[in-house]
Amino acid sequence: MSFGGTLREGVAHVVLAATAAVSIAAVALICVFLFANGIPGIAQIGLPDFLFGMTWRPGNDIYGIFPMIVGSVYVTAGAIVVGVPAGILCAIFLSRFASGRIASLMTPCIELLAGISSVVFGFFGLVVIVPLIRAMHPGSGLSLLAAALILGFMILPTIITVARNSLDAVPASYYEGSLALGATHERSVFRVLVPAAASGIIAGIVLGVCRAIGETMAVVMVAGNQVLIPSSIFDGVRTMTANIVLEMGYAAGLHREALIATGVVLFVFVLVLTLVVNTIKKRGEAR
């Protein structure tokens, strides 16, 4: 190889390595900027007061985000109750019950569902689900229930796609072996295939949780956003994401830092969830 060739190879290698390093730099920058701007605020408010404070009153410089942490957890739990059973069963249907034609008809629909903007979901919730809830129960209808329904619907494609892929990846011999032992199709699917695909299915659920806890626009539009721990599913609720998006536009000083700190808490939640997904995936691969 000529000298010019090796030089070009060397340059290409360095440039490509640099592009690969961009994602490292991006994560580092995001961490540095979030923490550098959020931690001073937390320090000034005091970590226990910030995390466990029940009152959020920026006008009086009182910043407690506990109701919003609870709000995020409630809304996410609601989304799991709504979305996970339907999602997993639908994945099982697509992987093991549907005929080829029905599966190839449903798959593009699921993909389209995954691509729909969260504002469209939020708007649908606002004009359809909220009035329905208002008719069922006195109040505005903007509620934990509305947010959970919409979010449960939104995490469906994530759960279905991941769970289906892991069900499809189970070796055919497992299923055939189960049938040969006299189990029915249903029993083979639920007792053999689902446990074999468990790590993938759980990874799908955690990814769905990740999406639910970080979802912002759809929740803001339907959840009511009161800073109170809800006492029923018909009460309004404010999530951490909603808190940021509602007040960041006009916040200044400590208020702004408290909102960035809310982002830091959310970020830590998501990092932990990502770690969980990776551990599950690694364990699945190891097996």
Place this chain on the structure above:
Amino acid sequence: MTWYVSNPATLRKVTLGPASDDSGRFEAPAHTTSALALRGLVYVAAFVVMMAFLLIMGYVLANGLPALTPDLFAWEYTSANVSLMPALVNTLLMAFLSLLLAVPIGVGAAIYLVEYAKRGSRFVALVRMTAETLQGIPSIIYGLFGLLFFVSMLHWGLSLLSGACTLAIMVLPIVMRTSEEALLAVPDSYRQGSFGLGAGRLRTVLRCVLPSALPGITGGVILSLGRCVGEVAALIFTAGSIAAIPDFAGQGIFALFDSARTLAVHMYVLASEGFHIQEAYATALVLLVLVALLNAGASALTKRLRKDN
């Protein structure tokens, strides 16, 4: 023929016969109540998911189509006529700019990971870990970061450029992952053939591997495009919500520093103000159609990829 198969739990009847479907595979018939119940549950779930999907599609179509008037495509946005045209153009500009940044970097990173890096190196592990982390970060966090870094620290203000850079980081892991998959799907014999003819690594990648991975990479690009089109939370504090097309003719390149409202942000503003619900329906429909077109393009490409291999 009827056999009785003993089983630790129950003694059940299993009928062996021709498979019930025409795929030729053996299938034991379902005839215990629990099996029927499970089958029913699975069918009901699939039905409910499809019904919910059709409901949202039908609702947006039924309300959006009548609201879709020619006025909505006027070039100027005014308070009397909340035209979606500027937002539509801004969406295309924003998506184009962010992909201009994300695609070269993402594809380059994928080439490095697949073709250049040593397996199991610590750098590769770190790149993969950070890419997975990026993929899990919610868009509101990207929005906060964009606000702190591009808007405030770099003094780019609420602008097309700040928004595009924020979106570029957001879609980078999608481009990386899909490009990596596309490159991995290229058979090794292509590379061996090219090396055998005396080509270097770079030439092999550019002339042999990349062209055959192109449909897969394009599929990933389209996916990212969809994400850019639908994004709100990452843009509302980075690109702002001025409903006008940046004036590239008058300001040249400095128009990049103008605030630009995209279609999804437009939709959010309309829906939360609550004065223009008809227009919001129409915008929702346009957003849906855009995403559907992008998905159709992506799946056509994947099909071609499968046929080629």
